[in-house]
Amino acid sequence: MNETVRVVIDLKGSVFWKKPWQVKHNDRVDLILEIKRDKSISKNLRDIIVAIDAGHGGKDPGAVGKNLLEKDVTLLIAKELERTLKNTTGYRPIMIRPDDRFVDLNDRYQNARKSGADLFVSIHADAFSLSSVKGASVYVWAEEASSITADNLSKAELTRNPAVKSKIGKLDVRDFDEDAARTIFQIAYEAKIANSVILGEKILEQLKRDPFTKMHKPNVEFADFRVLKSIDIPSVLIESGFISNPDDAKRLEGKAGRRMIARSIFLGVHNYFKEKPKPNTFMTSAPKSVEYEIQKGDVISEIAIRFGVTINEIIQWNDLNNKSIYPGQKIKIVI
Numbered sequence: 001m002n003e004t005v006r007v008v009i010d011l012k013g014s015v016f017w018k019k020p021w022q023v024k025h026n027d028r029v030d031l032i033l034e035i036k037r038d039k040s041i042s043k044n045l046r047d048i049i050v051a052i053d054a055g056h057g058g059k060d061p062g063a064v065g066k067n068l069l070e071k072d073v074t075l076l077i078a079k080e081l082e083r084t085l086k087n088t089t090g091y092r093p094i095m096i097r098p099d100d101r102f103v104d105l106n107d108r109y110q111n112a113r114k115s116g117a118d119l120f121v122s123i124h125a126d127a128f129s130l131s132s133v134k135g136a137s138v139y140v141w142a143e144e145a146s147s148i149t150a151d152n153l154s155k156a157e158l159t160r161n162p163a164v165k166s167k168i169g170k171l172d173v174r175d176f177d178e179d180a181a182r183t184i185f186q187i188a189y190e191a192k193i194a195n196s197v198i199l200g201e202k203i204l205e206q207l208k209r210d211p212f213t214k215m216h217k218p219n220v221e222f223a224d225f226r227v228l229k230s231i232d233i234p235s236v237l238i239e240s241g242f243i244s245n246p247d248d249a250k251r252l253e254g255k256a257g258r259r260m261i262a263r264s265i266f267l268g269v270h271n272y273f274k275e276k277p278k279p280n281t282f283m284t285s286a287p288k289s290v291e292y293e294i295q296k297g298d299v300i301s302e303i304a305i306r307f308g309v310t311i312n313e314i315i316q317w318n319d320l321n322n323k324s325i326y327p328g329q330k331i332k333i334v335i
């Protein structure tokens with residue numbers, strides 16, 4: 001048979017499907033396609049929107065290391081995170097800075113709100129006057145910085161970009177788009193800070209498990225980073241390391257090191273929603289696993305690293321006897 005035969009199945013909604021397979025009989029060959037209803041479609045669930053803010057960009061290089069610029073490192077980590085979120089059912093990433101462009105700090109968190117973001121993560125990799133200073137840290141906004149390092153970092157950011165400094169006290173008219181936000185300001189803002197701390201702790205917990213990354217600070221730090229000042233969206237800033245330190249610079253120059261930062265952020269975000277599930281999202285049903293859609297070029301070992309699981313676990317959960325996977329296939333990952 002030389003001609004291609006195309007079989008179209010009309011469906012009323014999305015389905016999960018397995019790669020078709022053939023069964024040979026004496027007189028014929030059966031082509032079997034197994035499909036299962038995608039329940040999340042029928043329940044009308046919305047995606048969880050995560051705003052990813054790659055620090056600096058364009059005319060603002062951020063910290064300048066020996067061989068690398070902070071703005072490039074932050075964008076590469078952001079893209080790793082974007083890739084995981086994009087291909088995991090129920091999550092949708094929004095890139096606040098999609099490429100090497102300058103984005104005003106006020107626009108960063110305000111654009112996150114305009115996109116309906118549920119969370120905001122800002123990714124940085126700063127420098128310090130002492131090259132021995134290294135490791136990752138997680139920050140939440142506060143008027144008073146919690147430590148000398150945080151204060152110095154805030155100041156370093158400030159020298160590079162004066163707009164980083166929060167405006168007069170707690171209230172800035174540009175923080176709000178809606179009048180209603182003003183009246184509910186206090187409660188919403190307190191809840192936001194509390195949730196930001198939870199999110200920060202979840203990310204920190206994962207960073208501590210990452211064998212590549214050393215921690216700079218063991219607890220969530222507080223700093224006056226303007227980019228975190230959104231009224232109601234839990235926001236954290238991740239310092240993935242100090243590019244002024246040779247070990248950190250080497251780690252962040254490599255894909256593996258950057259991928260581990262992205263993975264810690266992703267798992268931290270996921271664990272945050274386990275604790276604080278958003279209504280009408282897939283997390284409300286407290287799922288034990290996520291569903292990842294295989295992309296062209298994906299290999300199981302890389303997916304395993306991305307989610308912090310083992311290759312064997314992925315094979316077992318998905319009944320993959322051999323390691324062949326194919327684009328469009330949806331696999332289950334227990335996290």
Ligand SMILES: [Zn+2]
Binds near residue numbers: 055056062063070126
């Ligand atoms: Zn920075």
